[in-house]
Amino acid sequence: MGNRNYPLYETTVFEDFRIMTENVAKKYPDRVAISYKKNPRDKDTVKVTYLGARDYIRNIGTELIYMGCRDKHVALIGESSYEWICSYFSLMSIGAVVVPIDISLPIDEIASILNTAECEFLIFSMTLGSKIDELREKVPRLNVFICMSESQSQMENVHKLSDIEVRGSERYKSGDNSYYDYKIDTERLATIVFTSGTTGKGKGVMLSQKNIVTDMTQGMYNFAITPKTMNVLPPHHTFGSTVNFVGHYAQGSEIYISSGLKYIANEMKEQQPTHLILVPLFVENMYKKIWSNAEKSGKDKTLRKMIKLSNFLRKFGIDLRRKLFKSILDSFGGKLELIICGGASLNQDIIDTFDAIGITLLNGYGITECSPLISCNRNKYQKKGSVGVPIVGELVKIKDPDENGEGEICVKGPNVMLGYYKDPEATAAAFDEEGYFKTGDYGKLDEEGWLYITGRMKNIIILSNGKNVYPEEIENEISRIYGVMEVIVYAGESKTQKEVIVAEIFPDFEALKARGIEDVELYFNEEIKKVNSRMVSYKAVKMVKIRKEEFKKNTSKKILRFAIDKNLDA
Numbered sequence: 238m239g240n241r242n243y244p245l246y247e248t249t250v251f252e253d254f255r256i257m258t259e260n261v262a263k264k265y266p267d268r269v270a271i272s273y274k275k276n277p278r279d280k281d282t283v284k285v286t287y288l289g290a291r292d293y294i295r296n297i298g299t300e301l302i303y304m305g306c307r308d309k310h311v312a313l314i315g316e317s318s319y320e321w322i323c324s325y326f327s328l329m330s331i332g333a334v335v336v337p338i339d340i341s342l343p344i345d346e347i348a349s350i351l352n353t354a355e356c357e358f359l360i361f362s363m364t365l366g367s368k369i370d371e372l373r374e375k376v377p378r379l380n381v382f383i384c385m386s387e388s389q390s391q392m393e394n395v396h397k398l399s400d401i402e403v404r405g406s407e408r409y410k411s412g413d414n415s416y417y418d419y420k421i422d423t424e425r426l427a428t429i430v431f432t433s434g435t436t437g438k439g440k441g442v443m444l445s446q447k448n449i450v451t452d453m454t455q456g457m458y459n460f461a462i463t464p465k466t467m468n469v470l471p472p473h474h475t476f477g478s479t480v481n482f483v484g485h486y487a488q489g490s491e492i493y494i495s496s497g498l499k500y501i502a503n504e505m506k507e508q509q510p511t512h513l514i515l516v517p518l519f520v521e522n523m524y525k526k527i528w529s530n531a532e533k534s535g536k537d538k539t540l541r542k543m544i545k546l547s548n549f550l551r552k553f554g555i556d557l558r559r560k561l562f563k564s565i566l567d568s569f570g571g572k573l574e575l576i577i578c579g580g581a582s583l584n585q586d587i588i589d590t591f592d593a594i595g596i597t598l599l600n601g602y603g604i605t606e607c608s609p610l611i612s613c614n615r616n617k618y619q620k621k622g623s624v625g626v627p628i629v630g631e632l633v634k635i636k637d638p639d640e641n642g643e644g645e646i647c648v649k650g651p652n653v654m655l656g657y658y659k660d661p662e663a664t665a666a667a668f669d670e671e672g673y674f675k676t677g678d679y680g681k682l683d684e685e686g687w688l689y690i691t692g693r694m695k696n697i698i699i700l701s702n703g704k705n706v707y708p709e710e711i712e713n714e715i716s717r718i719y720g721v722m723e724v725i726v727y728a729g730e731s732k733t734q735k736e737v738i739v740a741e742i743f744p745d746f747e748a749l750k751a752r753g754i755e756d757v758e759l760y761f762n763e764e765i766k767k768v769n770s771r772m773v774s775y776k777a778v779k780m781v782k783i784r785k786e787e788f789k790k791n792t793s794k795k796i797l798r799f800a801i802d803k804n805l806d807a
């Protein structure tokens with residue numbers, strides 16, 4: 238859709254985090270920056286302006302400098318919150334090294350990361366409160382503990398962030414200008430992000446402010462965001478912290494912080510976001526909800542006819558989507574017009590369905606080591622099956638392409654990481670002789686520079702005949718089958734066959750039952766035969782395994798492939 242001369246959008250250029258917060262406070266002082274609910278069941282929403290947030294960030298920074306936080310490694314652990322965002326921005330502005338950590342990790346893993354990253358300060362939410370004494374014992378280097386939660390119970394030797402803000406405010410008013418006097422070196426280490434790898438233990442990715450800032454200033458040229466988004470992604474992941482927080486804050490977009498997964502549906506209706514930043518699993522669930530609701534009400538055939546009619550009318554410049562699909566759009570708040578999705582490729586069926594009902598779905602590609610955004614489709618410039626064009630200033634090449642032009646995707650640009658923390662060997666191995674970062678993803682570029690993802694190198698199934706099978710390709714086909722909630726494809730060995738391609742499926746049992754499908758295994762075996770008929774013979778799925786529960790995932794909602802039990806009974 239669209240043409241290659243599609244112009245770049247206006248964006249806000251800034252050099253570092255402090256400049257970002259200052260610029261937007263001057264430009265939109267009274268505009269709402271961050272909104273949230275203190276309690277999910279509250280009727281009232283707390284709204285903080287850009288000027289108010291700037292003051293809060295500066296005051297925290299002023300006091301943290303006085304406490305000796307500058308140049309220290311500071312762990313930041315908690316759910317998405319106003320306090321988390323402001324702490325992150327403030328730490329970046331004063332020259333600390335931020336280590337955002339997944340709060341859902343077991344305490345031993347958290348302690349291991351804290352020790353590896355040499356953290357001396359810990360800023361945390363009350364969810365971690367009961368584990369603080371344990372962390373004191375396991376991480377002897379930690380000496381300053383700061384609780385972000387207002388409802389903090391009395392804990393020994395723990396500061397309250399709200400008290401720090403008050404003291405910093407008084408200090409600033411008394412003439413302490415240390416927050417502004419500090420010269421930020423944008424090329425030095427600013428954050429260590431420990432990846433939640435789906436194939437094993439993650440590494441500590443070292444990013445500078447230049448990495449993150451250029452990723453957003455150059456990335457935001459690619460698409461036009463809308464006035465209000467709703468944050469549902471975990472804050473420790475770069476897709477959440479960079480794209481949802483930095484990218485949107487810099488542009489003056491209101492960020493509503495969701496109270497949690499079980500509240501999202503109601504919050505969307507109440508808060509009426511105009512666009513969302515999501516990972517594929519969220520989008521897939523929204524897609525399935527649309528069709529399951531239509532089927533339950535007996536309107537699925539009508540919906541298909543309306544989509545065909547709407548698409549036909551649009552060819553003649555008649556766009557009635559907001560009226561024809563009002564009931565569906567109302568379930569998402571009524572104002573949703575854009576979804577930016579990253580993390581993995583999406584089925585084109587899903588993208589086309591959202592477009593047909595009036596929501597533009599932009600599929601993109603990123604990786605933590607690239608801060609994370611590498612490429613994205615654009616509001617009115619898209620190609621089916623592609624994850625878009627590289628962001629401004631990004632060089633992308635395909636290493637050792639095969640006869641189909643497919644090979645490892647390699648990236649060079651100012652958003653590419655400094656390296657892996659305390660791991661020079663892994664750092665050296667991650668770059669090729671030309672200085673390109675090797676992503677570990679397979680894909681191809683077309684003649685116009687559009688990027689297509691084939692799969693992860695670590696997931697590739699290499700058959701005994703030398704053929705390569707990308708499980709993601711087969712998974713995309715299988716996920717189109719009615720009743721598939723989740724699917725993972727891998728190589729297995731049964732009692733009768735040494736080498737079989739296995740499709741392990743977690744079904745939507747409720748949806749299958751609604752259609753009168755009782756023998757789930759028989760149903761999927763028959764459906765897989767249809768998929769096989771569309772594949773070359775060596776990609777054929779030879780065994781179907783039915784799961785009773787969903788796959789284990791990381792907090793980015795990616796399935797942990799290494800955690801799958803591949804023992805086959807057949």
